[in-house]
Every structure is written in structure tokens, then in C-alpha cells.
Amino acid sequence: MADLILTTFDWVPETPRGYVRDIRVRWALEEAGLPYRVKSVPFDARNAEHFSHQPFGQVPWLTDGDISIFESGAILLHLGNRSDALMPADPRGRCKALEWLFAALNSVEMASLPWSILAFSGNTGDTPGWKRLDEFLKARLQHLEPVLARREWLAGTFSVADILMADVLRLVDRFDGLEGHPACRDYVARATTRPSFVKAHADQMARQTEQQCPLSPPCGSKPTVAKPPIGDLTNPANLQLLPCSVGVRA
Amino acid sequence: MADLILTTFDWVPETPRGYVRDIRVRWALEEAGLPYRVKSVPFDARNAEHFSHQPFGQVPWLTDGDISIFESGAILLHLGNRSDALMPADPRGRCKALEWLFAALNSVEMASLPWSILAFSGNTGDTPGWKRLDEFLKARLQHLEPVLARREWLAGTFSVADILMADVLRLVDRFDGLEGHPACRDYVARATTRPSFVKAHADQMARQTEQQCPLSPPCGSKPTVAKPPIGDLTNPANLQLLPCSVGVRA
Numbered sequence: 001m002a003d004l005i006l007t008t009f010d011w012v013p014e015t016p017r018g019y020v021r022d023i024r025v026r027w028a029l030e031e032a033g034l035p036y037r038v039k040s041v042p043f044d045a046r047n048a049e050h051f052s053h054q055p056f057g058q059v060p061w062l063t064d065g066d067i068s069i070f071e072s073g074a075i076l077l078h079l080g081n082r083s084d085a086l087m088p089a090d091p092r093g094r095c096k097a098l099e100w101l102f103a104a105l106n107s108v109e110m111a112s113l114p115w116s117i118l119a120f121s122g123n124t125g126d127t128p129g130w131k132r133l134d135e136f137l138k139a140r141l142q143h144l145e146p147v148l149a150r151r152e153w154l155a156g157t158f159s160v161a162d163i164l165m166a167d168v169l170r171l172v173d174r175f176d177g178l179e180g181h182p183a184c185r186d187y188v189a190r191a192t193t194r195p196s197f198v199k200a201h202a203d204q205m206a207r208q209t210e211q212q213c214p215l216s217p218p219c220g221s222k223p224t225v226a227k228p229p230i231g232d233l234t235n236p237a238n239l240q241l242l243p244c245s246v247g248v249r250a
Numbered sequence: 251m252a253d254l255i256l257t258t259f260d261w262v263p264e265t266p267r268g269y270v271r272d273i274r275v276r277w278a279l280e281e282a283g284l285p286y287r288v289k290s291v292p293f294d295a296r297n298a299e300h301f302s303h304q305p306f307g308q309v310p311w312l313t314d315g316d317i318s319i320f321e322s323g324a325i326l327l328h329l330g331n332r333s334d335a336l337m338p339a340d341p342r343g344r345c346k347a348l349e350w351l352f353a354a355l356n357s358v359e360m361a362s363l364p365w366s367i368l369a370f371s372g373n374t375g376d377t378p379g380w381k382r383l384d385e386f387l388k389a390r391l392q393h394l395e396p397v398l399a400r401r402e403w404l405a406g407t408f409s410v411a412d413i414l415m416a417d418v419l420r421l422v423d424r425f426d427g428l429e430g431h432p433a434c435r436d437y438v439a440r441a442t443t444r445p446s447f448v449k450a451h452a453d454q455m456a457r458q459t460e461q462q463c464p465l466s467p468p469c470g471s472k473p474t475v476a477k478p479p480i481g482d483l484t485n486p487a488n489l490q491l492l493p494c495s496v497g498v499r500a
Contacts, residue, residue, distance in 0.1 A: 056357050056393045069345050071352035095319050102321035105356050107306050114364030118379050129373040129380060143306045
């Protein structure tokens with residue numbers, strides 16, 4: 001079996017620590033018990049080699065033998081085809097996992113990400129733009145809530161769809177956006193207490209907190225934090241590393 | 251081969267006409283030459299049967315024999331597995347199509363959709379929230395531009411990735427968001443002059459314009475329009491049917 005190599009940044013500012021999207025891939029690899037190595041690329045100097053793997057200058061990407069693949073959704077689906085621990089084996093179950101994997105990204109994160117960007121950067125309050133995006137997210141959660149109240153996992157058994165949906169909702173929860181949605185909160189708790197998430201999260205935090213800030217001038221992030229605070233996104237170094245990866249350099 | 255049945259709304263207001271997401275599925279089915287039928291559900295009365303197929307109360311969904319699948323990305327991938335006209339046959343080409351399919355949805359539409367929501371509803375102008383989302387979209391287009399300048403189609407040959415990316419960019423172009431990105435504009439033109447898109451678009455428009463507005467009170471949409479105007483989204487009937495499906499009822 002070919003070596004699986006996950007590539008992520010060598011460092012990130014405090015704000016997005018624990019939320020960078022390589023966590024989704026780490027989590028899936030841990031669930032499947034697939035052996036892998038982690039490589040890193042500089043956060044502050046993205047070169048042509050980086051863009052050849054990830055055209056938007058983001059992370060993560062995965063190499064699997066001579067194949068290099070970017071986009072966390074694509075990587076998870078690729079891994080799902082390698083392990084029954086990540087996708088149901090029967091065609092109907094696979095379809096369920098597939099539709100919910102896309103729903104996590106394109107129905108829920110599509111609403112939660114712009115909401116998080118404005119929440120991160122403090123552009124909330126009584127503006128029509130914020131209200132519009134807040135309504136968009138609430139409409140999606142309103143329909144997701146009864147689904148998650150009725151089932152443990154989206155496709156029957158735990159799958160890549162749950163890795164994505166739980167990771168998407170966990171960021172909403174960070175800004176208290178799941179208040180009034182107890183089934184969504186319970187689901188996040190259920191997913192993120194799985195040993196594979198706990199290990200993936202600890203590994204991401206360990207890697208991303210072991211270095212001093214490489215930026216010039218320094219962004220002010222401390223090398224280690226027990227629990228990452230919701231940081232100041234007027235600092236461009238922080239904005240670059242939102243989980244959504246807004247404001248890419250280079 | 252089982253019957254393929256695409257379900258969409260029986261009517262939509264003027265604003266989103268021609269942009270409802272069933273166009274992606276129609277386009278793929280036309281490209282692949284797969285026989286299909288179109289069914290419709292009421293726009294204004296979404297019942298439990300509707301939610302059992304599409305938990306967010308949106309369209310489209312596809313039934314393929316005894317499988318029912320929602321999310322346009324999931325449907326296109328499902329169809330891609332049935333036809334070489336939609337996905338390259340070799341593993342490396344398939345991976346390319348897969349990563350770009352997700353990039354269209356999760357890297358580009360993730361930025362363009364909130365931007366479109368604010369553009370649609372007139373919440374642009376000199377606000378920090380709008381600026382943040384506008385920067386987000388521009389950063390993505392900046393990186394997409396050189397990619398599209400170098401290649402005709404994202405995965406080498408035309409694929410489901412191009413259907414999604416072109417449909418995503420076409421909405422940005424509607425609000426003149428591709429100015430300064432000639433390769434993106436050329437790509438949209440290249441994709442949307444394909445006979446399969448032309449037919450899919452005409453079919454969608456024909457279906458959605460043949461009825462009078464069923465809302466009470468009427469939303470003011472005319473039954474037929476040659477080219478849908480950028481409508482007034484202070485009207486809730488219009489907001490509900492954004493391609494993103496903001497402000498779902500029921």
C-alpha cells in the first residue's frame with residue numbers, strides 16, 4: 001500500500017488553531033486506521049510547489065502514491081473508497097453518506113462560513129447584511145435539528161459525512177450559534193468525543209503550537225495556548241488562517 | 251436501466267429563473283445523453299414527502315431506481331460514475347475531476363454565494379461586512395484566473411467539475427463580478443455555449459415561466475421573461491429562491 005502523506009502548515013496563529021481543515025483528514029485517517037505521515041509547508045512563504053498541489057494556496061492536501069489531491073471533501077471521499085470504516089458498504093448507504101457529505105459542505109457550511117467570517121471579525125450587530133446571513137444559517141439549522149434528533153449518525157453508521165458535518169457545526173458552536181439546537185450540540189459532542197477526533201485534534205494542536213510566530217512583524221500569537229481564544233481578526237495574520245482561509249496571501 | 255427522475259419546483263419567481271440548481275443536473279444528463287424525466291413539486295407548499303427527499307426543503311433531487319439522492323454535487327458525482335462523458339476514466343483524471351468538483355463548491359461558491367446574497371439584496375456598499383466578503387471572493391478568483399488561463403477544462407477533458415464551476419461563476423458574472431478576470435469569463439462562455447447547457451437552460455426557463463405566480467398575495471413576477479432581471483430581494487418570495495436557497499419556508 002502506498003504511503004499516505006498529509007501536508008499542512010508548519011504553524012498557524014492562535015485564532016484558527018484546532019480548526020484548520022487538516023483536522024478533517026487526520027480524523028478520517030485515524031478512524032480508518034490507515035498509516036500516514038504528516039509533512040508541513042511554511043505558512044508565511046507559499047511557493048510554486050505549494051500552488052501546484054493546492055491552487056488556492058491553502059492546506060491540506062494528501063498524496064497517495066503518485067496521486068496528489070486537494071479539498072478536504074475530495075480527500076475524505078477518496079479515503080472513504082479505501083475503508084469501510086468511513087463509508088457504508090451497501091449502495092444505498094453510500095448514497096446517503098455522499099449526499100450528507102455534500103450537505104455538510106454545500107448546505108450547512110455554505111451558510112455557516114460567511115456567518116463565522118463576520119462573527120470572527122466582529123462585523124455582526126444590527127446590519128442588514130449580518131441579519132441576512134444569520135437568517136440563512138438559522139434556516140439551515142432549523143431543518144438539520146430534527147434530522148439529528150432522529151439519528152445517531154447521518155448515513156446510519158458513522159461515516160465521512162459525520163466528520164465533515166461535526167467539524168462544520170463545531171465552528172458554529174464556538175460562537176454559540178447552536179443555542180436553541182440541542183440535537184446539533186449533542187451530535188457535535190458525540191462526534192468529538194470519539195478517540196479518533198481527540199487524537200487528531202491533539203496532534204494538530206501539538207504541531208501548530210510548538211513554534212514561535214514566524215511572521216515579521218510577529219502577529220502576537222503565543223507559541224502555546226491551552227484553549228485557543230477567539231482572536232482579533234483585524235490582524236491580517238489571523239484573517240489568513242480562518243478555517244475558511246479567507247484572505248490568502250501570495 | 252432504471253428511470254432517472256429529476257424533481258424541481260413547478261414555478262419560481264423571476265429573480266432566480268435560469269439559476270435554480272436543477273440546471274446542473276439537467277446539464278449533466280444532457281451531456282451524458284442519459285434518458286430522464288422531470289417531475290415538479292409545489293414551490294409554495296412543501297410537504298413531508300418533499301422533506302423526506304430533501305431535508306432542507308430545497309430542490310433538486312434525483313431518483314435512480316430505488317435510490318433518491320439530494321445535493322447537486324452528490325447527484326453529479328453519482329451521474330459521473332455512470333458516464334465517461336462526465337468523468338475521465340483514468341484514476342488520475344478522476345481525482346482531478348473530484349478535487350475540482352469540490353473546489354467549485356467549497357472554495358469558489360463558498361465565497362461567491364454570500365457575496366451574491368448581499369449583491370442580490372443590495373447590502374453592498376461601504377460596510378466592513380461587504381468588504382470582507384468581497385475580498386474573500388476576489389482572493390479566490392485571483393487564484394482561479396491563472397488556472398483557467400492555462401487549460402480548457404479543469405480535469406483535462408470536460409467533466410462534472412466544469413458543470414459546477416461554470417454554473418458557480420455564471421452567477422458571479424451576472425453581477426459583473428468577473429470583471430478583471432478574462433480567463434474566468436471566457437471559461438463561462440466556453441461552457442455555456444455547449445449545446446447541452448443551452449438545452450438545459452431553455453428547458454428550465456420553459457418550465458419555470460409557463461405558470462402565473464401561485465403565491466398569495468402574488469409576488470409580482472411575470473409569467474414569462476426573455477431575460478430575468480436582477481430582482482428585488484426585499485420581496486420574500488424572491489429571497490426564498492435564490493440559487494443558494496436562502497430563506498427557506500416551511
